Amino acid sequence: MSLRLESRDAARWRMRARQTAAVVGLELGRLVRGRRLIAVYLLNLLPVLALVAAVIVQKLVVGRPIDSGNLATGFAVLFSTFMMRCMIFFSCVAVFVQLLRGEVMEKTLHYYLLSPVRREVVIVGKFVVGLIAVTVLCCASVLASHLLTFSRLGGAGAGNYYSTGPGVAHLLSYLAATVLACIGYGAVFTLLGVLLRNPMIPALLLLGWEGVLFLMPQFLKQLSVAHYVTSLVPVRMAAGPLAVLAEPTSPLTGAARLLALALVAILIAARQARHLETSYATD
Amino acid sequence: MSAAHCIQLDGVSKFYGEVLGVNRVTMTIGPGITSLVGPNGAGKSTLLNLVTGLLRPTHGEITIDGARLDDPEMVHRVLGYCTQWDAFPRGATGLDFIRGYLTVHGFANTQAETMAWEALGRVGLQDAARKKIAAYSKGMRQRVKLAQALSHGPRVLILDEPLNGLDPMARAEVIALFQDVAAAGSIVVISSHILHEVDVLSANVILMNHGYVVAEGAIHEVREEVEEHPFQILVRCDRPSLLASRVFALNHAVEVIVHADGRGLLLRTKDAAGFFRLMNRLTIEDGMVVETVQPADDDVQSLYDYLIGDQGERS
Numbered sequence: 001m002s003l004r005l006e007s008r009d010a011a012r013w014r015m016r017a018r019q020t021a022a023v024v025g026l027e028l029g030r031l032v033r034g035r036r037l038i039a040v041y042l043l044n045l046l047p048v049l050a051l052v053a054a055v056i057v058q059k060l061v062v063g064r065p066i067d068s069g070n071l072a073t074g075f076a077v078l079f080s081t082f083m084m085r086c087m088i089f090f091s092c093v094a095v096f097v098q099l100l101r102g103e104v105m106e107k108t109l110h111y112y113l114l115s116p117v118r119r120e121v122v123i124v125g126k127f128v129v130g131l132i133a134v135t136v137l138c139c140a141s142v143l144a145s146h147l148l149t150f151s152r153l154g155g156a157g158a159g160n161y162y163s164t165g166p167g168v169a170h171l172l173s174y175l176a177a178t179v180l181a182c183i184g185y186g187a188v189f190t191l192l193g194v195l196l197r198n199p200m201i202p203a204l205l206l207l208g209w210e211g212v213l214f215l216m217p218q219f220l221k222q223l224s225v226a227h228y229v230t231s232l233v234p235v236r237m238a239a240g241p242l243a244v245l246a247e248p249t250s251p252l253t254g255a256a257r258l259l260a261l262a263l264v265a266i267l268i269a270a271r272q273a274r275h276l277e278t279s280y281a282t283d
Numbered sequence: 284m285s286a287a288h289c290i291q292l293d294g295v296s297k298f299y300g301e302v303l304g305v306n307r308v309t310m311t312i313g314p315g316i317t318s319l320v321g322p323n324g325a326g327k328s329t330l331l332n333l334v335t336g337l338l339r340p341t342h343g344e345i346t347i348d349g350a351r352l353d354d355p356e357m358v359h360r361v362l363g364y365c366t367q368w369d370a371f372p373r374g375a376t377g378l379d380f381i382r383g384y385l386t387v388h389g390f391a392n393t394q395a396e397t398m399a400w401e402a403l404g405r406v407g408l409q410d411a412a413r414k415k416i417a418a419y420s421k422g423m424r425q426r427v428k429l430a431q432a433l434s435h436g437p438r439v440l441i442l443d444e445p446l447n448g449l450d451p452m453a454r455a456e457v458i459a460l461f462q463d464v465a466a467a468g469s470i471v472v473i474s475s476h477i478l479h480e481v482d483v484l485s486a487n488v489i490l491m492n493h494g495y496v497v498a499e500g501a502i503h504e505v506r507e508e509v510e511e512h513p514f515q516i517l518v519r520c521d522r523p524s525l526l527a528s529r530v531f532a533l534n535h536a537v538e539v540i541v542h543a544d545g546r547g548l549l550l551r552t553k554d555a556a557g558f559f560r561l562m563n564r565l566t567i568e569d570g571m572v573v574e575t576v577q578p579a580d581d582d583v584q585s586l587y588d589y590l591i592g593d594q595g596e597r598s
Contacts, residue, residue, distance in 0.1 A: 012356075015389045022386035029383075033374040107370035110337055111431070115387045116359035274353070278337045279329070280368065 019117045023125025024132075027099075031133050036098055040091045040134070044141035047082060051148035058152050066152050068161055072170065075149045076235035079174055083142060084226060088181045089207060091134050096189035097199045099126040100273075110278050120270035127190050127266055135182045142178045146171050170234045173251075177232040180258055184225035187262035191269040194276070218247065228258035288348055289313045290334055290439065290470060295343035297329055303494040304329040308343070310489070310499050312472060316465045318481040319474040320583055321491035322591060327474045328367060330491065331443050334472070335364040347439055360388070363437030365428045367444050371416045377403060377427045378412040381434050388435055402434035403427070405460060407453070421448035429457065439470045446475060458484060478584040488583050490590055497590045506581045512589045513537045514555040515579035518562070519547035521572040529561060549579060 031037060058066070100123075103109035112122045150158050150167060161167040188206065192199035210226045221227045231254030249257070290312040297304035305326040319327050332338040334345060336352040336359070350357045371380055378399055385395035403409045406426040411419065416427060425448045432440060442461070446454050461484065465471045475481050481488065482502075489499040498505045506514075513535075519542075520526060527539045527548055535554035542548060552558050555578075565571045580589075 015356075019387055019389050022383075022389070026383045026387065030372055030374070106373065107368045108372050110364075110366060110368065111372070111384055112387065113337055113355075114335060114359055114362070114364050115384055116356050116389070117387055118356060275339070277339055279332055 016118065016121055019121050020125045020128070023112075023117075023122055024128050027126055027129035028132065031095075031129060036094065036102065037133065037137075040094050040137055043087050043091055043094075044137045047078060047087065047145045048141055048148065051145050055148055055151055068150070068153055068157065068165070071149055071152060072166075072235050073237075075146060075174075076233060076237055078145065078149075079142070079177070080230070080233060080237055083138075083145075083178075084181060084229065085207070085210070087141065088134075088138050088178060089185060091138055092130075092182060092185035092189050093200070093203050095130045095134050096127070096186045097193045097203065099130050099190060100193040101197075101199065104278070104280065107280050109276075113276065113278055119273040119276060123190065123194065123270045123273045124266065127186060127269075130190070131182060131186050134186060135179055138178050138182055139175050142174050143171070146174060166234070173232055173234040176251075176255070177229050180232060180255055181225060181229045183262045184229065184258045187265035187269075188225065191265040191272075194269040194272050222257070225258065225261075228254040228261075231255075287313075288438065288468070288470065290472070291346045291349075292334070293344050293346075295333060295340045295345055297326075297333055297338060298341045304338075305333065305491075305496075306494045308496050310496065312470055312489075314465070314468050314470050315487060316461060316471045316473060316485035317487040317489060318485045318583065319472060319489045319491065320476075320478065320481060320587055321497075324493075325491040325591075326494040327491055328443055329494075331364070331366075331441050331472070331474060335362060335441055337364075360435070361438045362441070363432035363435065363439070364441045365432040365443065365445050367447075369421075369424055369428075371424070371427075374415065374417070376413050376415050377408055377419070377423075377430070380416060380427065381431050384431060385434055390435075398434055398436075399430075402430040405433060406430045407456065422450055422453055425449055426453065426457070429460075433460075433464070437469070440464055440472070442471070442473045444474055444476065446477060446480060454480070478582075478587060481583045488586065490586060492591045498586065502583060502586065503581055505586055506578075509586065509589050510553070512580070512585075513551040513553050514558075514581070515585075516550045516552065516555060516558060516576065517547065517579045518550065518576050519574040521546070521574075522569075523548040525569065525571065526562065526565060529565060530558065533557060533561065547574075 100109070103112070113119070150161050153161055158167075162171075189199065189203060192202050196202060206224075210224050213221055213224055213226060228249065231249040232251045292308050292310050295308045296306050303326075308330065319330065321327050329338065333340055334347075336355065345352050347358050347362060352358055372383070375383070378396075381399035381402055382392075382395045385398055386392060388395075390398065400409065400412065403412050406429050408423060408426050408430060411423060416424060419427065425445065429442070429445060432442070440461075445461075446457065449457060458480070461471050461473065473481070473484060475484070486501055486503070487499075488502050488505060490497040490505075498508070518526065523541045523545065527541055530536045530539055530550060530552070533552075533554070535552050535557055536550065537553065538551040540549045550558065559576075562571075562573065562576070566573055579585075
């Protein structure tokens with residue numbers, strides 16, 4: 001009897017895994033075909049284009065390599081300000097908020113809700129697709145930007161930086177921070193997309209909150225994605241005269257806490273999705 | 284599932300804030316075709332959305348074959364819903380659209396593809412299967428929605444205005460398709476504003492107005508319960524004047540109009556059974572030859588006029 005129950009449970013979970021894969025396949029195709037990613041492509045192309053321009057200017061005007069310390073600090077500033085606060089943040093807003101809201105706007109959500117699939121499966125499948133898309137694009141941008149930045153050391157300098165210097169370790173740290181930021185923001189915006197009809201205002205409030213995070217005491221800093229992601233950034237920036245200094249979080253602890261927060265956000269979103277109603281009239 | 288094959292609504296109400304959607308609906312819908320009729324804003328689509336789990340009732344409970352709607356893995360395997368929304372995933376072809384959602388049902392790709400082709404065949408869309416839905420006509424979009432609702436072989440089929448946008452030929456084909464599905468023992472609920480087609484489609488009706496179910500059941504039985512409106516009966520016979528004179532001798536006759544060609548009459552009576560007894564007597568005793576006898580208001584159109592009338596613009 002218990003064996004039969006177990007096998008029925010196992011079959012049910014196998015079915016759910018197959019359904020999740022189907023949602024991922026379906027959504028990935030739509031995301032690639034749709035227009036939703038155009039803004040994300042452009043956003044992720046911006047730092048690359050700016051750095052291409054910087055490399056050209058340096059070659060043509062300056063003509064000599066730049067010190068690696070300056071470049072490392074410059075890239076840290078670029079990552080912490082533009083990439084984290086703008087590129088990754090708004091890429092996640094554009095993709096994750098629209099995972100559910102986009103379907104409500106296009107009046108196609110009911111096709112999922114009328115399928116014999118748990119709504120949690122739909123939410124998880126959509127989250128995975130968003131994560132794949134945003135992570136691939138943002139990591140590609142970070143990777144290209146890092147390579148372009150340190151190409152300004154000159155051929156031999158760049159080779160040394162990546163082979164014997166801290167280049168690879170730093171690059172991997174930035175990529176890990178990017179993945180972590182995508183997971184964190186992705187989970188938050190997926191949750192907002194499920195909970196609210198207009199998630200843009202809370203998203204902008206989060207942006208503002210993270211902008212003034214340096215003024216906040218330790219316990220409030222923990223209520224953000226940026227705080228945990230920063231723990232993975234290999235080059236620390238000066239906090240500024242007004243900043244409230246806090247104990248730095250170790251990269252592992254920061255990553256573990258952010259993953260736990262993301263998991264909680266996705267679980268809440270999935271649970272909340274059970275109560276979703278679709279009439280479109282009032283959405 | 285050992286419960287009877289039916290949709291059961293028990294005290295179901297839906298409010299949007301303070302606005303009433305549907306109120307205290309209790310009924311059982313069994314196999315066969317049932318039509319849902321009512322004016323705009325009567326609550327038809329709300330009722331269908333409740334029955335399919337897209338909306339949750341504020342009060343009451345809905346079960347399909349005994350299963351509660353909050354168990355989608357169970358309920359949506361037997362349920363197909365063709366909604367009123369003319370919306371499709373961007374860029375999808377007819378085949379992609381149906382096959383994609385079949386894979387979400389859990390079917391393997393090859394099986395989903397076979398089932399999608401079969402469903403497209405049932406609505407006559409195989410030739411356009413690989414065209415983008417955005418390039419379909421209104422009628423084709425309606426048919427691809429139907430194919431999607433039918434694709435997994437549901438035993439409960441809910442259709443919100445399924446004949447919209449279809450040309451007469453396609454209408455006839457689709458109606459035949461519904462009848463086939465119902466004949467196989469499925470429950471088919473159709474919301475339609477084309478009342479004469481509702482008559483062709485089904486013998487059962489649910490009449491809604493202002494969020495309330497005004498009447499439900501077999502059209503004939505519902506008509507019999509509407510006592511304040513005399514029955515209208517059309518008779519074609521060789522001696523309508525004789526029939527008219529005898530009818531007026533009865534208390535229940537309200538009005539008799541003899542046809543201009545002298546070969547029939549239209550009667551309004553409060554006692555149809557009494558009239559039929561009289562006619563039988565005339566046929567036997569006086570040798571009156573009766574060509575046809577048919578109720579003239581035993582249809583959805585008349586029920587609509589009697590029970591809802593001018594209270595709402597028909598939809």
